[in-house]
Amino acid sequence: MYAYQSGNVLANGLQLHYLEWSGGAPAVVCLPGITANVHAFAGLAEELSPRLRVVAMDLRGRGESDKPPTGYTMEAHVADAAGLLDALAIPRAIIVGWSLGGKIALALAAAHPDRVERLVLLDPPVETPAATITALRAFWARLDNTYASVDEFLERMRNSGVFRSWSPYVERYLRADVVDTTDGSVRHRIPRFVPEQELAAEGAYPTRSYYFRITCPTLVLRAPCPLVREGDQVLSAADAGEMAAAIADCQLVEVDGADHFSILLGKPAQTLTAISNFIHNGEIL
Numbered sequence: 001m002y003a004y005q006s007g008n009v010l011a012n013g014l015q016l017h018y019l020e021w022s023g024g025a026p027a028v029v030c031l032p033g034i035t036a037n038v039h040a041f042a043g044l045a046e047e048l049s050p051r052l053r054v055v056a057m058d059l060r061g062r063g064e065s066d067k068p069p070t071g072y073t074m075e076a077h078v079a080d081a082a083g084l085l086d087a088l089a090i091p092r093a094i095i096v097g098w099s100l101g102g103k104i105a106l107a108l109a110a111a112h113p114d115r116v117e118r119l120v121l122l123d124p125p126v127e128t129p130a131a132t133i134t135a136l137r138a139f140w141a142r143l144d145n146t147y148a149s150v151d152e153f154l155e156r157m158r159n160s161g162v163f164r165s166w167s168p169y170v171e172r173y174l175r176a177d178v179v180d181t182t183d184g185s186v187r188h189r190i191p192r193f194v195p196e197q198e199l200a201a202e203g204a205y206p207t208r209s210y211y212f213r214i215t216c217p218t219l220v221l222r223a224p225c226p227l228v229r230e231g232d233q234v235l236s237a238a239d240a241g242e243m244a245a246a247i248a249d250c251q252l253v254e255v256d257g258a259d260h261f262s263i264l265l266g267k268p269a270q271t272l273t274a275i276s277n278f279i280h281n282g283e284i285l
Helices: 038-048 074-087 100-111 130-144 150-158 168-175 193-204 207-211 237-246 269-281
Strands: 005-011 014-021 024-031 052-057 093-098 116-122 178-180 186-188 218-222 250-254
Touching: 005 074, 014 038, 014 074, 024 038, 024 074, 024 100, 038 052, 038 093, 038 168, 038 269, 052 074, 074 100, 093 100, 100 116, 100 207, 116 269, 130 193, 150 168, 207 237, 218 237, 218 269, 237 250, 250 269
Parallel strands: 024 052, 024 093, 093 116, 116 218, 218 250
Antiparallel strands: 005 014, 014 052, 178 186
């Protein structure tokens, strides 16, 4: 488990951190969610590697990437992703995006269709519903916290009810969410202003305008289960249907029993099978 290499590239004026699982072509490049990090894709990477090369990037402001005080726009995210492709000499890739990363993946495929061979979108919000924002902000409140130790942090996360299926993959993902401080405590790597700036900028993201510009085969996976209560799903059934109908070559899969976190974290069988079949066979079997 976790047989990867860690590295950094200079792209779009920032140091951007990535993990790489070795393998063949085409490369699969993964973009995480709004407060997520590269380790979210460990289970998927292990499913696809070593047959395929898998790269996961920490978005600006997250993980081990640089955290500028401003610049959290869709244009900046797309330039970051394109810069990573250039720095790693990846001319064309399968792009996988989760949550906010899915919106970035859509925008990248619309702006640079020659760089995207296939597109996989994991529960991407179109316009984040108010109920979802409320649920997410309650979870983001943790970003202001410090903890006496990593073990205390992990115990609090285990008891939070957010991660319904605990595994070594979830634990490794969460360990990457915090960093040691000088007094021996740990704090979150992500400043609270990062998701708040993303949320404030969301109204300027013309998500629906990307649909008709997508020319590559696309797979959308939706998590039907709520974060906290019914109605706070990140991608509604109606938005998912609209997206699938508008993108020219698109398949839509609802991942049974999945919420926004469990659709990716760990090794969710239906998610991994759907993505693997789509990448290797071009269709969901």
